[in-house]
Amino acid sequence: MHPESVSNFWANAQQPLMILAPMEDVTDTAFRELVMRISEPGNLNVVYTEFTSTDGLCHPEGRHRVEERLKVSRSERELLHEHNVKIVAQIWGNNPQKYAEAVQYITSQYDFDGIDINMGCPVRKVVAQGSCSALINNEALAGEIIAATKEATHLPLSVKTRIGLGKVDTNRWMSFLLSQPLDAIILHGRIQKQMSEGQANWEEIAKAVQLKEELAPHIKLIGNGDVYSFEDARHRVKEYGTNGVMIGRGIFHNPWLFNPQKAEPPVEEKLDTLLTHLNLFEQNWRGIKPFAILRRFFKIYLAGFPGAGNLRADMMQVNNFDAARKSVEHFKHKKLAMPNNA
Numbered sequence: 001m002h003p004e005s006v007s008n009f010w011a012n013a014q015q016p017l018m019i020l021a022p023m024e025d026v027t028d029t030a031f032r033e034l035v036m037r038i039s040e041p042g043n044l045n046v047v048y049t050e051f052t053s054t055d056g057l058c059h060p061e062g063r064h065r066v067e068e069r070l071k072v073s074r075s076e077r078e079l080l081h082e083h084n085v086k087i088v089a090q091i092w093g094n095n096p097q098k099y100a101e102a103v104q105y106i107t108s109q110y111d112f113d114g115i116d117i118n119m120g121c122p123v124r125k126v127v128a129q130g131s132c133s134a135l136i137n138n139e140a141l142a143g144e145i146i147a148a149t150k151e152a153t154h155l156p157l158s159v160k161t162r163i164g165l166g167k168v169d170t171n172r173w174m175s176f177l178l179s180q181p182l183d184a185i186i187l188h189g190r191i192q193k194q195m196s197e198g199q200a201n202w203e204e205i206a207k208a209v210q211l212k213e214e215l216a217p218h219i220k221l222i223g224n225g226d227v228y229s230f231e232d233a234r235h236r237v238k239e240y241g242t243n244g245v246m247i248g249r250g251i252f253h254n255p256w257l258f259n260p261q262k263a264e265p266p267v268e269e270k271l272d273t274l275l276t277h278l279n280l281f282e283q284n285w286r287g288i289k290p291f292a293i294l295r296r297f298f299k300i301y302l303a304g305f306p307g308a309g310n311l312r313a314d315m316m317q318v319n320n321f322d323a324a325r326k327s328v329e330h331f332k333h334k335k336l337a338m339p340n341n342a
């Protein structure tokens with residue numbers, strides 16, 4: 001793709017952006033497509049890939065395994081287009097040269113709307129290598145990585161990060177990031193040490209918004225952490241002044257989150273959505289990813305109706321697509337056969 005044909009969706013955004021967060025083993029092409037299918041067009045504006053290793057992408061032999069994370073199926077691509085949803089590839093690592101190589105590779109082989117650098121993952125193994133949230137306390141390396149990435153691609157560039165490493169450090173870290181050639185910053189209101197514990201601190205996110213207004217109003221600032229409904233996302237934009245909200249775990253509580261008009265879906269719809277997810281996962285990953293990855297999703301569709309607990313327990317025992325479909329179909333027919341359809 002030619003640089004002239006790429007528009008900077010961050011800069012052009014007219015409205016607060018509602019974003020589905022990157023989540024490893026969750027936001028693959030199958031799940032992103034599913035979420036788009038059941039969202040109200042216009043309510044979900046940006047989706048992200050799972051975080052993808054720049055070291056891995058630079059490894060000719062190992063590359064194909066890592067690249068699964070960048071897969072965008074044809075049907076997902078159609079939906080992205082139809083719903084005008086942008087897709088961002090998220091990468092991580094600790095070597096600026098590898099960022100440059102990885103990003104050149106991504107830009108030449110794929111069709112993403114943006115690149116995001118992960119400076120927020122708190123997992124000890126990656127932090128010990130100096131990657132992800134470790135970069136919060138290493139401005140020199142963070143700056144080199146941003147410069148190398150920027151140099152290597154014409155795509156808009158964002159950083160997803162936290163408000164500190166061992167302590168809240170919003171002022172220092174955000175002042176630094178706001179001096180960088182970025183189009184957006186996604187700020188999770190926790191420090192690394194907290195992992196996912198405690199509450200996201202939106203007051204710190206509001207401080208970051210103020211800093212941004214002073215230092216770099218052209219950079220978009222997206223808040224992240226503990227948002228569980230579309231209504232709440234809108235409220236956070238108003239209350240804290242961000243340019244949008246990124247939502248992660250909320251989608252597990254309600255996959256229809258980006259469709260706020262929708263009341264609690266009927267049982268049949270929940271079951272059919274689970275079947276759709278099974279089919280999408282199978283089309284994309286049969287023989288590639290383990291079936292067990294799907295188990296974490298069952299509870300998101302199988303809740304809030306009589307018999308859900310038993311069906312969930314049954315589904316946890318199955319270990320292939322046909323058996324899973326059979327369990328769901330069996331439940332559906334049993335349920336539909338009941339006189340009052342209860």
Ligand SMILES: Cc1cc2nc3c(=O)[nH]c(=O)nc-3n(C[C@H](O)[C@H](O)[C@H](O)COP(=O)(O)O)c2cc1C
Pocket residue numbers: 021022023024025026049050051090118120121160188224225226227246247248249250
């Ligand atoms: C299962 C899981 C996987 C995650 N994987 C990633 C990832 O690959 N990249 C990333 O930047 N953040 C990742 N995160 C963090 C989320 O993107 C998000 O920042 C965090 O969950 C806080 O937002 P929430 O409260 O809306 O969930 C992950 C979170 C979860 C729960």
